[in-house]
Amino acid sequence: xxxxxxxxxxxxxxxxxxxxxxxxxxxxxxxxxxxxxxxxxxxxxxxxxxxxxxxxxxxxxxxxxxxxxxxxxxxxxxxxxxxxxxxxxxxxxxxxxxxxxxxxxxxxxxxxxxxxxxxxxxxxxxxxxxxxxxxxxxxxxxxxxxxxxx
Amino acid sequence: xxxxxxxxxxxxxxxxxxxxxxxxxxxxxxxxxxxxxxxxxxxxxxxxxxxxxxxxxxxxxxxxxxxxxxxxxxxxxxxxxxxxxxxxxxxxxxxxxxxxxxxxxxxxxxx
Numbered sequence: 478x479x480x481x482x483x484x485x486x487x488x489x490x491x492x493x494x495x496x497x498x499x500x501x502x503x504x505x506x507x508x509x510x511x512x513x514x515x516x517x518x519x520x521x522x523x524x525x526x527x528x529x530x531x532x533x534x535x536x537x538x539x540x541x542x543x544x545x546x547x548x549x550x551x552x553x554x555x556x557x558x559x560x561x562x563x564x565x566x567x568x569x570x571x572x573x574x575x576x577x578x579x580x581x582x583x584x585x586x587x588x589x590x591x592x593x594x595x596x597x598x599x600x601x602x603x604x605x606x607x608x609x610x611x612x613x614x615x616x617x618x619x620x621x622x623x624x625x626x627x
Numbered sequence: 628x629x630x631x632x633x634x635x636x637x638x639x640x641x642x643x644x645x646x647x648x649x650x651x652x653x654x655x656x657x658x659x660x661x662x663x664x665x666x667x668x669x670x671x672x673x674x675x676x677x678x679x680x681x682x683x684x685x686x687x688x689x690x691x692x693x694x695x696x697x698x699x700x701x702x703x704x705x706x707x708x709x710x711x712x713x714x715x716x717x718x719x720x721x722x723x724x725x726x727x728x729x730x731x732x733x734x735x736x737x738x
Contacts, residue, residue: 492650496680517711524682528649583656585687587719594718 479550482508487543490531490560498544499523505546506554509617518595519554519615525588526558526611533578534562534609552617559610565603572601629677630658632666638738639668640731644677647685656688660695669701670738672731676707686719693725702726704734 484505488494499520506519523544530542545557565571571578572593577586592599598614628645641659645651663671671692675681689705696703704726708716716722728734 492648495648495650496646499680514711520680521682521711521715524648524680528682528684532649583652583687583691585683585690585719587683587686590718591683591715594714 478553481548481550483545483547485543485545487541490535490540490542490562492528492531494542495524495527495531498527498542502544502546502556506548506556506615506617509548509552509554511554511617512619515615515617519556522592522595522613522615523556523558525591526556526613529588529611530558530560530562530609532582532584533565534560536563538562554615554617555612556614557610557612559608561608564605564607565601565609566605568601568603628654630655632662634666634668635731635735636738637668638670638672638735639663639666640672640674642674642677645679647678647681647688649682649684652684652688656691659688659692663696669696669699671696671701671703672734672738673703673705674707674731675705675709675712678709678712681712681715683715683719686715686721689721689725690719702738704728704737706731706734 502523503516503520507516527542540562543559547555570576572589574590575586577584592613596613596615600612603609628651631642633640639662643655693703706728707730708727
């Protein structure tokens with residue numbers, strides 16, 4: 478598979494940047510001609526991953542969140558959200574529906590479930606004290622961008 | 628994000644416009660709580676007509692309000708929910724505890 482396009486950005490872990498990040502990725506991914514529903518799915522999943530990095534990654538400390546996006550010629554969108562924060566102690570537990578380490582903040586504990594449902598693949602790598610990397614993949618079903626009939 | 632209020636009998640109608648994410652959720656929660664008290668409302672109607680985005684942070688706030696309002700014997704319902712938001716509701720199972728209606732008029736009949 479060939480990479481058609483790639484972007485990388487970094488921003489401070491401020492909640493204002495959640496909307497910024499999802500809008501940028503949605504705009505970049507639109508190069509593969511996704512449907513409105515596919516774009517909204519990507520937007521929502523990115524919002525969840527970036528929110529996780531902001532709330533859980535750095536707790537109350539200042540840090541940077543890195544977001545990368547790659548578009549492939551098999552109509553695949555790959556989004557990587559990386560923080561260099563505290564890391565997740567138990568990834569399997571964190572990914573369980575309704576699990577939240579911050580119930581006092583009225584978190585629903587549905588973040589990973591939303592990412593898993595709205596994207597086709599999700600990979601979570603986390604090292605305590607080093608940070609977390611969430612990689613998500615979505616296949617754009619009827620993308621006309623790389624249609625061989627064109 | 629912008630929030631508008633209206634009161635019909637003992638129900639507060641809250642219309643949320645713009646994004647309902649982690650960034651705006653704290654403010655939305657505060658505004659709902661403050662206005663429920665101010666208007667002495669028992670029930671809450673959340674109108675999503677002008678909502679452009681919602682993720683699981685919104686679900687957290689809705690479940691939180693459900694808890695508070697249920698304790699006081701009130702009801703919370705949501706109206707004007709588009710398909711994308713319905714999908715998030717389905718994943719979270721929220722529709723098992725909160726009723727969804729087409730519009731405010733229909734919702735108020737069930738209050």
